[in-house]
Ligand SMILES: O=C(O)c1cc(C(=O)O)c2c(n1)C(=O)C(=O)c1cc(C(=O)O)[nH]c1-2
């Protein structure tokens with residue numbers, strides 16, 4: 001018989017979630033978001049016996065970023081385009097599915113594809129933030145919508161929701177993304193029963209002609225300069241992490257980068273620009289500001305502080321401290337006092353060139369202006385905007401006292417456009433010249449080799465690396481730690497794996513057919529422990545930097561993979577992506593200047609999704625492989641012919657002559673590829 005679908009979660013159960021390890025009741029496992037489970041039936045001694053219990057194929061083969069919620073034997077999870085699935089957690093039988101019907105053309109409104117990081121569950125309802133900005137409450141038993149609200153403040157700006165809602169004290173909390181598109185960040189709380197708005201907290205100031213919304217905004221205004229910032233949005237989007245401490249009654253949110261990235265264009269080149277790249281503590285009932293800690297004052301590098309916020313009690317200098325930990329994009333691992341926001345320590349967990357360290361007295365980074373201020377000219381930043389750690393959740397084990405971080409090395413060249421103004425909706429705009437990747441395969445290979453990923457075990461008290469597990473590329477998956485002495489992680493090799501939590505010893509590995517980026521979970525039903533990985537390749541790196549993802553030999557294939565001891569399930573054969581260059585290409589007639597213009601136009605308009613310099617990552621079409629029919633229809637496709645497939649119209653952005661220049665550049669790049677393939681051994 002199917003399990004009950006009551007989703008009977010309330011404050012009592014959620015506040016004590018660590019005591020119910022059979023369930024995975026909120027995004028990070030518990031409100032502390034440690035992604036640690038007390039379950040230990042699967043452990044170091046027997047993890048080698050893990051086999052597939054069940055698999056479930058999701059509808060759309062793109063990035064899968066969701067952390068499933070498991071309550072009383074039912075799994076609630078999401079796939080691309082915010083589709084919600086409820087399954088029997090024992091066998092993967094679908095109980096119901098809900099497709100919010102997000103228009104495929106909305107894909108253009110976000111940086112990193114129509115991703116979704118999962119649902120929240122509370123008192124018989126399941127909440128999903130749809131990519132188009134709706135927050136939707138579903139009946140947990142039937143999957144039927146109960147209420148839906150539009151969370152967006154401005155339909156003319158590219159807001160999207162990619163993050164998972166959380167529910168605290170009967171309020172559903174949701175932010176949004178869009179700080180690469182010119183938006184103003186905020187988080188909103190809605191009554192879980194009715195959908196009525198309870199409060200909204202903006203993270204950056206708005207129109208200076210209007211009164212500030214509250215005292216926190218009044219204070220923030222003094223840290224912004226010039227007359228551009230509010231027209232450019234400002235940024236500070238709350239696109240992923242939150243945590244909650246029920247005893248202190250503090251809600252913690254992570255805020256994102258400046259919009260535009262370029263502070264010269266955004267804020268006359270100065271100011272801390274509160275509350276960008278910050279951890280902000282709020283009262284969950286009112287949204288009232290309590291404290292903030294800014295990891296990257298005046299951010300100009302997409303150094304979001306939206307990465308996992310993890311709460312723990314740590315023994316520091318002989319005292320038990322209530323801390324908050326984060327490994328944001330900027331490369332430093334922060335330990336804060338979570339009552340006050342005081343910095344306890346910060347040390348680099350990856351190579352960093354933008355700052356020499358963090359001053360323990362002021363809590364501010366010692367920024368290397370010479371190296372870091374790219375408004376003065378082209379600069380190579382370490383880490384680059386992909387971060388030393390992106391959204392893939394880290395875990396913390398109170399047993400080992402270690403944090404487990406999917407670390408990456410992804411340097412980037414930034415070239416300024418200091419005069420940038422708002423370009424309109426749906427345009428990737430950060431105040432830089434269009435990104436280019438090397439077209440020469442030999443140069444490209446060197447850049448690919450510089451992109452390194454690893455799983456790092458980090459001691460947050462000593463602020464030291466304890467062990468590492470290297471991977472051939474960046475963009476490895478989120479992490480789960482368990483009392484079985486294990487950490488679980490999927491990776492760019494298209495594998496799922498388990499390691500010893502204290503020593504990093506590889507203990508188990510299985511194929512996933514695809515890159516795995518989401519964070520795994522574990523749960524127990526009828527005395528059986530399960531481990532679930534949401535598999536599916538995509539997100540920022542494979543889309544925009546497909547050319548650098550060459551070491552990740554994985555096609556996107558979206559599937560839920562659930563393992564148990566002695567499971568005997570089989571993984572279907574990998575999806576074959578048939579790709580062949582066309583026999584003949586249209587004539588390459590453009591001169592060198594036109595091809596240069598075509599490249600810049602392509603990189604500015606198309607590169608963020610189809611791959612910069614026409615080096616696709618295999619998630620959506622690599623345009624060097626366009627067939628003869630697509631070449632014939634090229635202007636019509638750019639004008640919206642394939643809108644139902646997710647290729648929006650660019651008719652309003654590009655003249656026919658510009659479309660032709662882009663087309664000529666693609667014909668050239670297709671020819672480049674043919675020659676490369678012919679000369680390959
Ligand atoms: O500034 C923002 O609003 C924002 C939003 C998102 C998002 O919503 O997914 C990402 C980012 N920034 C970002 O910087 C980033 O590296 C990133 C990676 C991904 C992803 O899903 O792979 N999303 C985002």
Ligand SMILES: [Ca+2]
Nearest residue numbers: 179256257302
């Ligand atoms: Ca960003």
